[in-house]
Amino acid sequence: MPEPTPAARPTxxxxxxxxxxxxxxxxxxVNGGAGVRQPLVDKVRRAVEELGYIPNHAARTLVTRRNGAxxxxxxxxxxxxxxxxxxxxxxxxxxxxxxxxxxxxxxLWVEGPGEYDRxxxxxxxxxxxxxxxxxxxxxxxxxxxxHRTRVPVVFxxxxxxxxxxxxxxxxxxxxxxxGGAREAVRHLVALGRSRIAHIAGPRxxxxxxxxxDGYRDAVTPHTGPALVAQGGFTVESGARAMAELLERRPDxxxxxxxxxxxxxxxxxxxxxxxxxxxxxxxxxGFDDMASVAERTDPPLTTVRQDIEGMGRLMVRLLMRxxxxxxxxxxxxxxxxxxxxxTELVRRASA
Amino acid sequence: MPEPTPAARPTxxxxxxxxxxxxxxxxxxVNGGAGVRQPLVDKVRRAVEELGYIPNHAARTLVTRRNGAxxxxxxxxxxxxxxxxxxxxxxxxxxxxxxxxxxxxxxLWVEGPGEYDRxxxxxxxxxxxxxxxxxxxxxxxxxxxxHRTRVPVVFxxxxxxxxxxxxxxxxxxxxxxxGGAREAVRHLVALGRSRIAHIAGPRxxxxxxxxxDGYRDAVTPHTGPALVAQGGFTVESGARAMAELLERRPDxxxxxxxxxxxxxxxxxxxxxxxxxxxxxxxxxGFDDMASVAERTDPPLTTVRQDIEGMGRLMVRLLMRxxxxxxxxxxxxxxxxxxxxxTELVRRASA
DNA sequence: TTGAAAGCGCTAACAG
DNA sequence: CTGTTAGCGCTTTCAA
Numbered sequence: 001m002p003e004p005t006p007a008a009r010p011t012x013x014x015x016x017x018x019x020x021x022x023x024x025x026x027x028x029x030v031n032g033g034a035g036v037r038q039p040l041v042d043k044v045r046r047a048v049e050e051l052g053y054i055p056n057h058a059a060r061t062l063v064t065r066r067n068g069a070x071x072x073x074x075x076x077x078x079x080x081x082x083x084x085x086x087x088x089x090x091x092x093x094x095x096x097x098x099x100x101x102x103x104x105x106x107x108l109w110v111e112g113p114g115e116y117d118r119x120x121x122x123x124x125x126x127x128x129x130x131x132x133x134x135x136x137x138x139x140x141x142x143x144x145x146x147h148r149t150r151v152p153v154v155f156x157x158x159x160x161x162x163x164x165x166x167x168x169x170x171x172x173x174x175x176x177x178x179g180g181a182r183e184a185v186r187h188l189v190a191l192g193r194s195r196i197a198h199i200a201g202p203r204x205x206x207x208x209x210x211x212x213d214g215y216r217d218a219v220t221p222h223t224g225p226a227l228v229a230q231g232g233f234t235v236e237s238g239a240r241a242m243a244e245l246l247e248r249r250p251d252x253x254x255x256x257x258x259x260x261x262x263x264x265x266x267x268x269x270x271x272x273x274x275x276x277x278x279x280x281x282x283x284x285g286f287d288d289m290a291s292v293a294e295r296t297d298p299p300l301t302t303v304r305q306d307i308e309g310m311g312r313l314m315v316r317l318l319m320r321x322x323x324x325x326x327x328x329x330x331x332x333x334x335x336x337x338x339x340x341x342t343e344l345v346r347r348a349s350a
Numbered sequence: 351m352p353e354p355t356p357a358a359r360p361t362x363x364x365x366x367x368x369x370x371x372x373x374x375x376x377x378x379x380v381n382g383g384a385g386v387r388q389p390l391v392d393k394v395r396r397a398v399e400e401l402g403y404i405p406n407h408a409a410r411t412l413v414t415r416r417n418g419a420x421x422x423x424x425x426x427x428x429x430x431x432x433x434x435x436x437x438x439x440x441x442x443x444x445x446x447x448x449x450x451x452x453x454x455x456x457x458l459w460v461e462g463p464g465e466y467d468r469x470x471x472x473x474x475x476x477x478x479x480x481x482x483x484x485x486x487x488x489x490x491x492x493x494x495x496x497h498r499t500r501v502p503v504v505f506x507x508x509x510x511x512x513x514x515x516x517x518x519x520x521x522x523x524x525x526x527x528x529g530g531a532r533e534a535v536r537h538l539v540a541l542g543r544s545r546i547a548h549i550a551g552p553r554x555x556x557x558x559x560x561x562x563d564g565y566r567d568a569v570t571p572h573t574g575p576a577l578v579a580q581g582g583f584t585v586e587s588g589a590r591a592m593a594e595l596l597e598r599r600p601d602x603x604x605x606x607x608x609x610x611x612x613x614x615x616x617x618x619x620x621x622x623x624x625x626x627x628x629x630x631x632x633x634x635g636f637d638d639m640a641s642v643a644e645r646t647d648p649p650l651t652t653v654r655q656d657i658e659g660m661g662r663l664m665v666r667l668l669m670r671x672x673x674x675x676x677x678x679x680x681x682x683x684x685x686x687x688x689x690x691x692t693e694l695v696r697r698a699s700a
Numbered sequence: 701t702t703g704a705a706a707g708c709g710c711t712a713a714c715a716g
Numbered sequence: 717c718t719g720t721t722a723g724c725g726c727t728t729t730c731a732a
Contacts, residue, residue, distance in 0.1 A: 009476075011725055022703045027727060037701065054474040058417075059725035061408035062708045069456075069477075095459045104472060106419075107457040109445045122454060124404040126359075127419075361709055372719045377711060387717065409709035412724045 010051040019047035030055060066129055069104040070318060071151075073119070073133040075142055086289065086307060087134075090156060093311025094132060101319055103129070116145045123149040130318045135159050135172070135206060143170070152321040154314045158206045158337070171321065172337045173313045175305035177207050177286075180342030181214025184256050184284045184303050187344055189223050193254035193282055197227040199241040199266060201258035208233070211258050211286060227252065231262045238265025246273060253281055254350070260285035260292040260302055267296055267349070282350035298348030305342050313338050360401040369397035380405060416479055419454040420668060421501075423469070423483040425492060435639060436657060437484075440506060443661025444482060451669055453479070466495045473499040480668045485509050485522070485556060493520070502671040504664045508556045508687070521671065522687045523663045525655035527557045527636075530692030531564025534606050534634045534653050537694055539573050543604035543632055547577040549591040549616060551608035558583070561608050561636060577602065581612045588615025596623060603631055604700070610635040610642040613650055617699070632700035648698035655692050663688050 012030075016023045021040060028036050029044040030053075036044075047053070061067050072094060091105075098105050106128055110119055123131060123146065131146060135157030143161070146153050147170075155172035188196050198215040201208025212228065219226050227249055229241035238257055242265065245252060255270075257263035263285030267277060275281050277298060285293060288304035317338060362380075366373045371390060378386050379394040380403075386394075397403070411417050422444060441455075448455050456478055460469055473481060473496065481496060485507030493511070496503050497520075505522035538546050548565040551558025562578065569576050577599055579591035588607055592615065595602060605620075607613035613635030617627060625631050627648060635643060638654035667688060 012727095013725075023726080024703060024705095024728080025701090028702090031727085035701065040702085054471060054476075056412075056725050057475040057477050058408045058411035059708090060727075062406070062412055062710090062725080063727045065708085067408075072457075092459075095457075096461075099465070099468065104477065105457050105459065107422075107445075107455050109442075109455065111446075115449070118449065121404060125407045126404075127407050127454065362711095363709075373710080374712085374719060374721095375717090378718090381711085385717065390718085406709050409724090410711075412709080412726090413711045415724085 009056075010053045011056070012053075015044065015047045015051055015053050018051060019044045061126075065126075067127065068102060069106050069128045070098055070315070071106045071108045071123065071128040071131040073108045073110060073131055073142070073146070075110050075134070075140070086287070089307040090134075090311040090314075093308035093313075094315055095311075096308075097312035097315035101315065103315075103319075110142065113141060116141065120145050120149055123151045129322050130154070132156065132314050132318060135174075152318060154318045154321065156310065156314055158210070160204065160206045160209075170337075171317050173310050173317060174207070174337070174339055175310065176339045176342050177210035178214040178217070180286065180303040180305065180344075181211040181256065182218045183214075183342070183344050184286065185215050185218035187301070187346075188254040188256060188282055188284060188350060189218065191254070191278075191282055191350065194224040195227070195249060195252045196224055196254040196256060197229065197245045197249065197252045199229050199231045199238055199245070199255060199257040199262050201231060201233045201262070203230070205233075208258055215256055231258060231265075233259050233261060235261050235265040235268075238262025239269045240265075242266035242269040254283070255281060256284045256286075258286055260287045260289045260300055263300055263302070263349075264292055264296050267300075278348065278350050284350045288345050293345075293347070296349070301347045301350040302345050303342050304345045306340055310340055313340065359406075360403045361406070362403075365394065365397045365401055365403050368401060369394045411476075415476075417477065418452060419456050419478045420448060420665070421456045421458045421473065421478040421481040423458045423460060423481055423492070423496070425460050425484070425490070435641060436637070439657040440484075440661040440664075443658035443663075444665055445661075446658075447662035447665035451665065453665075453669075460492065463491060466491065470495050470499055473501045480504070480672050482506065482664050482668060485524075502668060504668045504671065506660065506664055508560070510554065510556045520687075521667055523660050523667060524557070524687070524689055525660065526689045526692050527560035528564040528567070529689075530636065530653040530655070530694075531561040531606065532568045533564075533692070533694050534636065535565050535568035537651070537696075538604040538606060538632055538634060538700060539568065541604070541628075541632055541700065544574040545577070545599060545602040546574055546604040546606060547579065547595045547599065547602045549579050549581045549588055549595070549605060549607040549612050551581060551583045551612070553580070555583075558608055565606055581608060581615075583609050583611060585611050585615040585618075588612025589619045590615075592616035592619040604633070605631060606634045606636075608636055610637045610639045610650055610652055613652070613699075614642055614646050617646055617650075628698065628700050634700045638695050643695075643697070646699070651697045651700040652695055653692045654695045656690055660690055663690065 012023045012026050016026045021044060025036060025040060026044050029041050033041045095105050108119060130152040133146060133153055133155050135155055143159060155170055158172050158174045159170060185196060196219055200212045216226060229245045231237040231241040255266055257266055263283055267283060270277055270281055277283050285300045285302035288302045293300040293302045362373045362376050366376045375386060375390060376394050379391050383391045445455050458469060480502040483496060483503055483505050485505055493509060505520055508522050508524045509520060535546060546569055550562045566576060579595045581587040581591040588611060605616055607616055613633055617633060620627055620631055627633050635650045635652035638652045643650040643652045
């Protein structure tokens, strides 16, 4: 037996030989078959089938410089990010859209700054065509680490430092937090409320700041005074903030919470104090997190964002960036970021 | 300007030229530097540093046939798998251990049988060195699809069909469900209970069957009659099963639930009926899911499994398989599966 | 339309 | 210990 090889995977060459054509022709057929006469196409297809040929990825990448893979970078500090339904939906969107683009999702789980080196090496090594990262805290070095690898990247959520000092322009996809907040408060105003308070999210997260801005946009001296308490996007912080608000302004008649979790905390406190929702105090949340907003009593009126859609958009943006970079334009040409619209969902709380 | 090239990534060649050595030497240094004299090593290192050289992945893979990447295959049917704390821990273990082995985690999200083709192509294309998959329902075609690609694979959880008819032997990592169940029931027996019931998990999941077997092992005619109700691993199903059990055997004095979720459902029913736990009915769960077991009232006595450890083990097993396959042994040589021990955690419910 | 040939960047014998 | 020399499997001009 001259060939003890168990089952070496067939190469282009093998297919070519079997089909009686050149490697070039096989390559053409495999890549769409444009410009090859039908009989040959058929012959090649048959050979591919019979041999069970599958193109070798590495070889292809080596010459095309394309990988068909995109990294999704997850920074661990974002605590139980996996359990976060928000995150799950976004990744689902990303995954689906990536499939459409025939690309693979490579998950990069970063447990801390100690691993930034590994990430840089991975990104720099050309394993992926681009990266998707999520808005991180302002002082994090990760964005700049990513940036230095020169791998195209799109952020999920407006990075707090976007547009800052010498910061490079980064493309990102974010919901219209400000507009959504504005709409929420206007709804409250339309309901005839005039003492509308806001429970704000953490000061180091852009989404929280944007929602606060939206609240400020809508609450004019005309509609009533601004009244803000600080929360931290958790149920407990929402409860605390609500208590504080009640102390400062016992006669408030509406609350716009920075997210559904805080709204549910606020709701609890409101009921403990014997205040009826929405009769005495109208309440609006943000996110439309199903596991929360639909299950409170009364169900929450809130602002919905298309999370899965945002994930898909991140991919589209990235793909465009990659396309652009392949062309004559230099790497700096960041395609504009995208702000997706939000929608007020009316339930019973306001 | 003869060189309009913006910033072509430096190659081995460039480093070699700069350091005044051959490509081979640079390659050696980059790959550990064994067998190269110190002065040269230093020179090369410096050149690498100055040029910001990063090895090209594709080129390396093309010749070494190794990828430094492992696929984690997730079948969507497993509903909100991301939100499942169990899953999160396992993936965390996998991710950490992969880092140790200098390998990357590639997430393959399969939304349904329609995508099996894509998966097969990906796996077959040599993108990854191996795959990790989770126990799926008995009738799923995914395992066989994976198997056909000849990519080494390790399963998380004993596949229901393992050891079946013509099924190939697949290596898997699983907790000692049977042993753990046995221990749980023996604990109940030691407590003096003699009418011990079991709420079983779904009949098509190996873990549920194994726990049932463990229960049967420990409940002998000597200790009392077997009494089993069917549940589905959810809180609600646990409650229903408990009600049924109470109907069939109002005087039962202990319950071993197939998991913590069902135990908490059972607990609720028990209290509704005015039965005290553990005084009237002792209760033991399984999993030690922190978000459940520690928060019930009373906290659940349960069986803990080292989930993150199982994730790590899956990777180690896979790495060994890959190593073996690289050697003379044929691809079929599946290294033995691993059953990890469980541990009874005593809290207040039993 | 098809084929021949030249690499992509790297590793791995094999010499020296 | 170091350099030379072949490729790994594929795409892509360039001719024919």
